[in-house]
Amino acid sequence: MTLEILGISVLWIFLFGYVIVASIDFGAGFFNAYSLLIGKNHILTNIIKRYLSPVWEVTNVFLVFFFVGIVGFFPQTAFYYGTILLVPVSISLVLLAIRGSYYAFESYGARGHIGYTLTYGIAGLLIPASLSVVFAIAAGGYVDITDGQPVLNYWTLYTSPFAWSIVVLSIAAVLYISAVFLTWYAHKAKDREATNLMRKYALAWAIPLMLSALGIMYEMKFINPESYNNLVNLWWMFAISAVLFIITVVLLWMRKNYGLAVSLLIAQFAVAFFAYGIAQYPYLLYPYLTIYDSFTSTQMAIALVIAFILGLCLLIPSLFLLLKLFLFNKNYVTGKEDNHA
Amino acid sequence: MNDSAVMWSRALTELTLSFHIIYATIGVGIPLMIMIAQWVGLKNNDEHYLLLARRWARGFVITVAIGVVTGTAIGLQLSLLWPNFMELAGQVIALPLFMETFAFFVEAIFLGLYLYTWDRFKNPKRHLLLLIPVAIGASMSAVFITIVNAFMNAPQGFDLVDGELVNIQPVLAMLNPAMPTKVAHVLVTSYMTAAFLLASIAAYRMLRGSKHVYHKKAFHLLLKLGLVFSLAALVVGDFSGKYLAEYQPEKLAAAEWHFETKEDASLVLFGMLDGQEVKYAIKVPYALSVLAHNNPFAEVKGLDQFSNDEQPPLYIHYLFDIMVVIGALLIVVAVSYVLGKWRGWKFISSQSFNRIVVASGPLSLIAVEAGWWFAEVGRQPWILRGYMKTAEAATTSGQVDTMLILFAGLYIVLAIGSIVVLIRMFRNNPIELEIEEHKQVEGCAGQ
Numbered sequence: 196m197t198l199e200i201l202g203i204s205v206l207w208i209f210l211f212g213y214v215i216v217a218s219i220d221f222g223a224g225f226f227n228a229y230s231l232l233i234g235k236n237h238i239l240t241n242i243i244k245r246y247l248s249p250v251w252e253v254t255n256v257f258l259v260f261f262f263v264g265i266v267g268f269f270p271q272t273a274f275y276y277g278t279i280l281l282v283p284v285s286i287s288l289v290l291l292a293i294r295g296s297y298y299a300f301e302s303y304g305a306r307g308h309i310g311y312t313l314t315y316g317i318a319g320l321l322i323p324a325s326l327s328v329v330f331a332i333a334a335g336g337y338v339d340i341t342d343g344q345p346v347l348n349y350w351t352l353y354t355s356p357f358a359w360s361i362v363v364l365s366i367a368a369v370l371y372i373s374a375v376f377l378t379w380y381a382h383k384a385k386d387r388e389a390t391n392l393m394r395k396y397a398l399a400w401a402i403p404l405m406l407s408a409l410g411i412m413y414e415m416k417f418i419n420p421e422s423y424n425n426l427v428n429l430w431w432m433f434a435i436s437a438v439l440f441i442i443t444v445v446l447l448w449m450r451k452n453y454g455l456a457v458s459l460l461i462a463q464f465a466v467a468f469f470a471y472g473i474a475q476y477p478y479l480l481y482p483y484l485t486i487y488d489s490f491t492s493t494q495m496a497i498a499l500v501i502a503f504i505l506g507l508c509l510l511i512p513s514l515f516l517l518l519k520l521f522l523f524n525k526n527y528v529t530g531k532e533d534n535h536a
Numbered sequence: 537m538n539d540s541a542v543m544w545s546r547a548l549t550e551l552t553l554s555f556h557i558i559y560a561t562i563g564v565g566i567p568l569m570i571m572i573a574q575w576v577g578l579k580n581n582d583e584h585y586l587l588l589a590r591r592w593a594r595g596f597v598i599t600v601a602i603g604v605v606t607g608t609a610i611g612l613q614l615s616l617l618w619p620n621f622m623e624l625a626g627q628v629i630a631l632p633l634f635m636e637t638f639a640f641f642v643e644a645i646f647l648g649l650y651l652y653t654w655d656r657f658k659n660p661k662r663h664l665l666l667l668i669p670v671a672i673g674a675s676m677s678a679v680f681i682t683i684v685n686a687f688m689n690a691p692q693g694f695d696l697v698d699g700e701l702v703n704i705q706p707v708l709a710m711l712n713p714a715m716p717t718k719v720a721h722v723l724v725t726s727y728m729t730a731a732f733l734l735a736s737i738a739a740y741r742m743l744r745g746s747k748h749v750y751h752k753k754a755f756h757l758l759l760k761l762g763l764v765f766s767l768a769a770l771v772v773g774d775f776s777g778k779y780l781a782e783y784q785p786e787k788l789a790a791a792e793w794h795f796e797t798k799e800d801a802s803l804v805l806f807g808m809l810d811g812q813e814v815k816y817a818i819k820v821p822y823a824l825s826v827l828a829h830n831n832p833f834a835e836v837k838g839l840d841q842f843s844n845d846e847q848p849p850l851y852i853h854y855l856f857d858i859m860v861v862i863g864a865l866l867i868v869v870a871v872s873y874v875l876g877k878w879r880g881w882k883f884i885s886s887q888s889f890n891r892i893v894v895a896s897g898p899l900s901l902i903a904v905e906a907g908w909w910f911a912e913v914g915r916q917p918w919i920l921r922g923y924m925k926t927a928e929a930a931t932t933s934g935q936v937d938t939m940l941i942l943f944a945g946l947y948i949v950l951a952i953g954s955i956v957v958l959i960r961m962f963r964n965n966p967i968e969l970e971i972e973e974h975k976q977v978e979g980c981a982g983q
Contacts, residue, residue, distance in 0.1 A: 249648035255604055256644050259611055260637045266615060267634050270626025277619030281933040284612055289946050292605035296950055299601030300957045344932045491627050498631045498706040506638035513645040513669070520649060527652075534656040536593045 198496045199486045202268035203479075205503060206261060207472045211465060213257035215372065220254045221319035222373020223247055224294070226396065228316020231309065238388045242381045244302065245530060249521050251298055253514075255291070267499050271489035275480050279338055279347040280329065287325040294318040320366055327365035331358035335419045335481030345483070357414040364407035368464070371400040375443065375460045379453035384528050394447055401444050408467070419481055425474035432470035439463035542927045544936035545617040548943060550912075552610045554905060555947045559603035559954075561904050564678045564723070565730025566596045567643075567671040573757065574664050584750045585757075587970065592734065593651060595958055600647065602954050607640075609943070617936065621919050621929035624701065628694050629687045631706040636680035643673025675723060682722045686714035689911075690783055691920050713783050717776040718911075724772055725907070728765035729900040731758045732866060736897030739890040741967075750967050755893070756877075762896075763870035769863060774827065781828030784921065785837035787914035790848040791856040792824055793817075794838045801825045801836040806857060809850055848914045855910035862903035869896055 223243045230236040266273045294315055301311040332338065337352045338345050352358050374397035381389035412433075415423040426433075440463045446456040477485040490496070526532040570589045577585030615622045625633075646669040657663050687693075693709030694701050735758035738751045780788040788794070793804050793814050801824035807817025822832035829836070839847055869892055876884035883889055919926040 249652045252600070252604055252644040252648060253641070255608060256637065256641045259608055259640065262612060262615070263630075263633050263637050266622055266626040267630030270623045270630070273615045273622035273626055274619045277615035277617075277622060278931055278933060281616045281931060281939060282935050284616060285939045285942060288609045288612060289942055292609060292946055292950065295605040295608075296601045296953060299598055300953055491630065492701070492704040494704050495627060495630055495706050499634055502631060502635050502638070506635070506641075509638060510641055513642055517645050517649060520653065532656065534652055534654045536590050536651045536654045 198493065198500070199490045201500065202264075202490070202496065203472075203486050206264050206268065207469065209257055209264065210261050211468050213254070213261060214368075214468065215461060215464065216250070216254045216257060217323070218369040218372035219376045220247060220251065220373075221323055222369045222371075223377060224298075224319035225316045225370065226373065226377070226393070228313050228319075230392075231312050231316075235392065236312075238386075238392055239377075241530060242377065242384055242386055242389045245384070245528065246377070246380055246522075247298070248302055248535070249517065251295070253517070255295060258291075264499075268491055268496065269479060269484075269486060269489040270491055271484060272479055275338075275345050275484050276329075279332065279345050282347075283325055283328050287322055290318045290322045290325065294322065320369070323365040323369050324362045327361050328352070328358060331355065331361045333475065333478070333480055334415070334422060335478070338480065338483070340483070355418075357411065357418045360407050360410040360414055363403065364411060367400055367404040367407055371397060371404045372460060372464065374400060375447065375453075376457055378447065379457045380528070382453045384530065390453075394450070397447055398444065401440075405440070422474050422478075422481070425476070426470070429470045429474055432466050432473075436463050436467040436470070439466065541932060541934065541936050542930040544940055545930040546926065548936060548940045549610075549613060549617055550909075551940065551944060551947065552606065552613055553908070553912075555951070556603070556606040556610050557904060557908055558901055559599050559606060560678070561726045561729050561901070562596075562599045562733065563603040564674050564726035565728075566592060566599070566734070567667065567674045568727055569730050569734055569758070569761070570596065571664070571667045571671050572761065573754075574667065576757065578660060578664060582753075583971075583974070584753050587750065587967065587974070588754055590654065591962070591967070591970070595961065597647075597651065598954050598958055598961070602950050604644075606947075606950070616933075617931050618919065618929045619931055621924060624920070624924065625684070625687075627701055628691075628704055628706070628709050629684050632680040632683040632687075632710050636677050636684075639673045639676035639680060641673075642669050643677065646670045646673065678722055678726060679719050682719045683710050683712075683715050685911075686718040687712050688918075688920055689718070689915055690714035691923055696923065714779060717772060717779045720772045721769065721776055721907075724765050724768040725900075725904060728762060728769055728866070729897075729904055731762040731765055732893075732900045733897035734758050735762060736894045739893035739896075743887060743890045743894060746966075746968070748967055748971075750971070759870050759873040759893070762866065763874050766863065766867045766870055770867060773860070773863065777827040778829070781836060784915070786839065786842045786846065787848055787852075788828065789837060789839045789842075790850055790914060791852050791910065793850065793853055794824065794836060796840050797835065797838040799825065799833055799835045801828070801834075803827060804853070807853075809853070845917065848916045852910050852914045855906045855913070858906040859903045859910060862899050862906075866896055866900060866903075869893065 223246065227236065227239055227243045230239045297311050297315050297318075301308060301315065331352065332347070334357070337348050337355070337358075339348055340346070374393050378390055378393040378397055381393055412423075412426060415426060439459045443456045443459045443463060446452055446459070475481070477487060479486055479489060491499075521527050570592050573585045573592065574589035576582070577587075577589060646666050650663070650666040650670055653663060653666065655663075687709055690712045691709070692712050693705040693707075695703045735755060738754040738758065741748075741751045742755070777788065780791075792801075793807075793809060794801060795812060800822055803820040803823030804814060805818040805820065808815050824836055825832050825834045828834065872881075873884050873889075875881070915921055917925050917927070919929045
């Protein structure tokens with residue numbers, strides 16, 4: 196394995212980590228707001244709060260890790276993506292800022308403020324939509340080079356069915372992932388009402404998820420035939436992902452083994468996410484930037500890999516402690532203990 | 537090159553950073569104060585200090601939230617607004633940026649653990665242990681990010697051959713000459729700012745008539761800490777002056793309106809600039825030579841050694857003055873308290889002294905802002921001193937001005953939101969009420 200592949204694999208894993216934890220977070224915020232609107236928030240709010248409170252800050256770090264890492268391993272991405280993404284990423288940043296701070300305001304300051312809850316819920320759907328546009332841009336066809344500077348062609352992007360499919364997929368995935376996770380979490384908390392409600396949402400979002408995923412595959416054919424061929428060659432990975440998806444849905448349907456359903460869900464998305472990533476190889480921005488021509492110096496790459504390994508030695512035990520004390524602690528999950536400062 | 541994009545990019549970066557450092561400085565300093573309070577509380581078995589830690593931690597969450605989201609904003613804005621600089625920086629200085637995310641990760645994880653495990657452990661010392669990684673993580677992120685900034689002031693660890701970067705040494709780039717003084721200065725002034733900010737809250741409560749011993753204990757602890765850290769800031773500030781004389785003489789010369797290279801240089805305090813003529817200034821003979829080289833007769837380089845297009849703007853003198861004067865004032869406040877406590881002066885328990893201490897928190901934040909503006913504007917016109925001018929690094933994108941309005945709106949909302957929430961949080965739950973509730977809970981448990 197070359198350092199380039201190692202670098203992009205590490206970053207892709209962290210991006211996947213962000214996709215999962217952020218989906219749970221964004222979806223939870225949306226379901227919380229939605230349940231407030233339909234008058235069922237007494238069922239969901241406690242469960243959602245109890246999960247989100249200790250982890251909201253950690254979610255954000257996965258994102259920071261990804262964008263700092265990609266500039267470190269592939270400095271030219273700063274030039275290309277930095278120049279073209281000013282507007283879309285600034286919008287995402289404003290939404291993330293509003294969402295992150297309002298969560299703290301709501302949970303620690305003014306409890307139960309309706310305006311906060313709704314803003315929080317809506318921002319949670321707009322952020323994945325605005326961030327996922329980057330995937331469409333990376334696939335190619337929306338960037339021109341004028342006078343040696345990359346320029347984003349907004350009109351082509353906004354009228355592209357491919358970009359819109361990605362947006363739909365990201366929203367459906369957020370709601371589906373979050374609903375499955377919260378079904379399991381509510382079940383662990385022995386909250387039957389919340390479990391049933393979340394299970395219903397999970398089943399409802401499974402269909403749009405699959406339809407938008409198929410739509411992306413179809414449109415890729417016209418956007419970027421090279422990646423499309425790669426995708427077709429990786430059909431077996433998507434087949435595995437589909438099987439995992441079906442088993443998850445069946446488990447939910449039969450109200451059985453929600454813990455296994457969550458594991459299968461994560462595996463399903465991991466397989467599909469990596470298959471999609473492999474199909475883009477070797478491009479970071481089609482057709483201008485590959486992982487080879489943008490890679491950092493060998494000295495820096497080695498230094499980063501060493502820092503990464505040392506960092507993981509700190510990170511893994513800390514994350515484990517976090518999971519042990521909150522996610523897998525019976526008294527905390529069921530709400531018997533509230534040791535909030 | 538797009539001139540207006542350069543201007544707007546600078547404005548947006550300045551706006552984001554100026555807003556971020558308020559919350560970031562608090563974020564670096566407060567965990568240490570919480571840790572000290574909790575440690576003192578456990579050691580002396582004093583409920584009041586434990587409550588201090590608990591209440592500071594609650595308020596801290598709000599400031600951390602703003603610090604995190606604005607930190608994320610500036611992290612991405614670096615690439616969005618300065619793509620050419622980040623491409624270069626990515627090759628040479630990515631290591632500390634990367635390490636900073638790990639420090640941030642650890643801090644984020646343990647802050648969540650600390651906040652949600654109050655009274656959960658049989659042995660309360662375990663809970664205190666959770667705070668150590670929070671404080672270390674917060675300080676280490678400041679260390680790593682300051683290293684990146686130090687690199688921009690004193691780049692090293694690479695060679696430039698025909699426009700290509702070769703021979704890159706990431707660790708050498710981190711250990712640049714500006715690093716020790718910058719890192720030390722940022723850390724001690726953050727601790728100092730946190731101490732004075734919290735002291736001004738205690739002073740404010742006492743000014744409003746609260747006679748509770750809780751505030752007196754906080755006041756006493758924080759002014760002692762304020763003394764330690766402000767004296768440390770003085771020492772490190774002196775080292776920083778010597779660093780500038782050695783490695784960035786144009787910044788020191790511009791800050792001191794030192795136009796001609798000469799020996800026995802005097803330090804210019806206050807004053808106004810009229811063309812090249814300094815008016816109404818207090819000149820301290822030999823002091824600049826002492827500041828620069830520890831020798832009253834040493835030669836100090838003046839602005840005449842630098843071509844016009846490599847000189848920083850001269851208004852940085854005012855920023856330097858603001859920072860130094862506030863620093864000196866705060867030392868006087870802390871020294872007079874500690875001396876007064878020892879000699880039994882009445883003045884330190886008067887309402888006028890409380891008023892001064894109330895002002896000390898906001899003043900130290902102003903000093904932090906002035907210090908950063910001085911440091912940053914003082915390295916103009918360079919973004920990477922000696923290698924890349926700021927104008928060459930900016931984005932070519934045409935929408936920076938609109939983004940400036942967008943972010944300005946965001947920061948206004950965040951500033952108002954955080955202040956309102958913080959005030960409400962503590963006004964609705966004053967210490968007297970919390971201690972009362974605490975007693976009741978204890979009483980019930982005892983029966």
